[in-house]
Amino acid sequence: MLTSVLRLLRIIFTVIRFRLDVFIPFALLPWYIRCTLGLVCSIGRKRASKNKGERLRLALESLGPIFVKFGQILSTRRDLLDDEIADELAKLQDKVPAFSGQVAQAIIERDLKAPVSELFAEFSVEPLASASIAQVHTATLHSGEDVIVKVIRPKIEKTIGKDIKLLYTLANLVANISEDGRRLRPVEVVTDYEYTILDELDLAKEAANTGLLQRNFVGSDLLYVPQIYWDYSHRNVMVMERIYGIPVADIPALNKANVNMKCLAERGVEIFFTQVFSHSFFHADMHPGNIFVDVSNPEKPKYIAIDCAIMGSLDDADKNYLARNLLAFFQRDYRLVAELHVESGWVPKGTPVHAFESAIRSVCEPMFAKPLKDISFGQVLIGLFQTARRFNMEVQPQLVLLEKTLLNIEGLGRQLYPDLDLWVTAKPFLEHWMREQMGPKRVMEEARKQAPQWAGQLPQIPNLIFTALSQMSHQDERIQAQTEAIDQLGKELKKSRKNLPFRLLGVMCLGAAWVFTDPASMEHLLTADLTSLGLFLAGLYLLVLKP
Numbered sequence: 001m002l003t004s005v006l007r008l009l010r011i012i013f014t015v016i017r018f019r020l021d022v023f024i025p026f027a028l029l030p031w032y033i034r035c036t037l038g039l040v041c042s043i044g045r046k047r048a049s050k051n052k053g054e055r056l057r058l059a060l061e062s063l064g065p066i067f068v069k070f071g072q073i074l075s076t077r078r079d080l081l082d083d084e085i086a087d088e089l090a091k092l093q094d095k096v097p098a099f100s101g102q103v104a105q106a107i108i109e110r111d112l113k114a115p116v117s118e119l120f121a122e123f124s125v126e127p128l129a130s131a132s133i134a135q136v137h138t139a140t141l142h143s144g145e146d147v148i149v150k151v152i153r154p155k156i157e158k159t160i161g162k163d164i165k166l167l168y169t170l171a172n173l174v175a176n177i178s179e180d181g182r183r184l185r186p187v188e189v190v191t192d193y194e195y196t197i198l199d200e201l202d203l204a205k206e207a208a209n210t211g212l213l214q215r216n217f218v219g220s221d222l223l224y225v226p227q228i229y230w231d232y233s234h235r236n237v238m239v240m241e242r243i244y245g246i247p248v249a250d251i252p253a254l255n256k257a258n259v260n261m262k263c264l265a266e267r268g269v270e271i272f273f274t275q276v277f278s279h280s281f282f283h284a285d286m287h288p289g290n291i292f293v294d295v296s297n298p299e300k301p302k303y304i305a306i307d308c309a310i311m312g313s314l315d316d317a318d319k320n321y322l323a324r325n326l327l328a329f330f331q332r333d334y335r336l337v338a339e340l341h342v343e344s345g346w347v348p349k350g351t352p353v354h355a356f357e358s359a360i361r362s363v364c365e366p367m368f369a370k371p372l373k374d375i376s377f378g379q380v381l382i383g384l385f386q387t388a389r390r391f392n393m394e395v396q397p398q399l400v401l402l403e404k405t406l407l408n409i410e411g412l413g414r415q416l417y418p419d420l421d422l423w424v425t426a427k428p429f430l431e432h433w434m435r436e437q438m439g440p441k442r443v444m445e446e447a448r449k450q451a452p453q454w455a456g457q458l459p460q461i462p463n464l465i466f467t468a469l470s471q472m473s474h475q476d477e478r479i480q481a482q483t484e485a486i487d488q489l490g491k492e493l494k495k496s497r498k499n500l501p502f503r504l505l506g507v508m509c510l511g512a513a514w515v516f517t518d519p520a521s522m523e524h525l526l527t528a529d530l531t532s533l534g535l536f537l538a539g540l541y542l543l544v545l546k547p
């Protein structure tokens, strides 16, 4: 209790010291609080010469690593903050003094239940790196492999718990006293922070994420994920293969190694879209400190990713939302963007489509002042989410995580190769996704999943086909590709749609074949066999050969 009060006093003192009163909606406070704050805030007048964002950054730095982390996470919420403040907060760095190597050693021995000399052939007591949550030491296993040992800071969970409570108190205060404050969604920001930081506290979870990411990219020449040593990994300690790549932010070193920067930038985008659309599992903490480059083949450089504590995953509905909205945006079909939101119920039923359409147009249309290749997908999503929020849509946290990651990837890609054309790299992924949604593979997958229910629903299928066809003809009118790339995509979409009735019919035949071969429904075995064989062949023809 006493420590919380002291911490709160320290926060108040910091607000005064760094003149953060500019963030306080004075007009809404009672007169006596206004006078007192005005008086004490004049103490920090010297700092008023710095801009708002800079003062906020300095204040968070002075409050310590947990607040620095909060500021770093806040800096990624460009959908809520002014660019000036977000840019300043993005400069926050975890410059945290290391904790003693002996303490790290004691944590390892306690968690792995053996002395360090027994666990490793060599262990460096000097840390390799130290951040707000964990510290990294190098070691060598008895089998000869070089590894790193990541150890969670002692007592950090307790400190974080207390700071989060304080942050919630402040967030609720801001949300309750001002409309402007509510617009910044302070409680949502703190919840976001809480989830992120709690994920980082559990190294067993990070190890599991790393294992899954590694499996997803096994055999790939795009991304390497170091191996986890499971026998040595627990909640507070994780042992991982040591990697020796060039940090991605070290552009002089990459140039010296003759790395093909265009290829490197494009591969970053490719990895991101592969994770999102093919694996539905993406690394969501892609800051440069977590990305290295293997330059053994400089023409085809390979990324190495570490620190898989924060991962995102999208379900089919999210991917659909993303692909269809991005495509509609690039066709400048804001009507379709609005309809997608209203029809699906993302914004409350009854929201006027034209009002949403006009709001989204005013946000997005200025983006087309730039050439297509310079349009930021991340900024498009920010515009989309900001508008959707104004229309009371709750943007799902996984989509916000995706938008933040996309911004990081784009920023990194353009730093490596300023002429990076994101659309060209992203297009095949959106194309593939849309094709798969309507292609035979997807239909077969659905058929397999749905077959038992369909047996009872066969009579309704003609009706469903009719609805699907009328929806398709409605949407066909909308496909007006803006560039050659989008044109091409439109053609491919139309082609898959043309084939859809045949495929639906094919699925019906297969479903019927399945029903007839169900032993429970068979009265005359021979007739049933012939009927199901005929239906099966017809279904196969329509699904696979006809297209």
Ligand SMILES: Nc1ncnc2c1ncn2[C@@H]1O[C@H](COP(=O)(O)OP(=O)(O)OP(=O)(O)O)[C@@H](O)[C@H]1O
Pocket: 094, 128, 129, 130, 131, 132, 133, 134, 135, 136, 148, 150, 226, 240, 241, 242, 243, 244, 289, 290, 306, 307
């Ligand atoms: N497998 C590895 N091989 C070589 N170096 C590593 C490895 N894992 C981590 N490091 C080094 O340790 C540093 C910190 O690691 P990591 O990012 O996992 O810790 P963290 O506490 O999550 O830090 P941050 O919060 O800053 O991301 C990395 O920037 C890198 O220099």
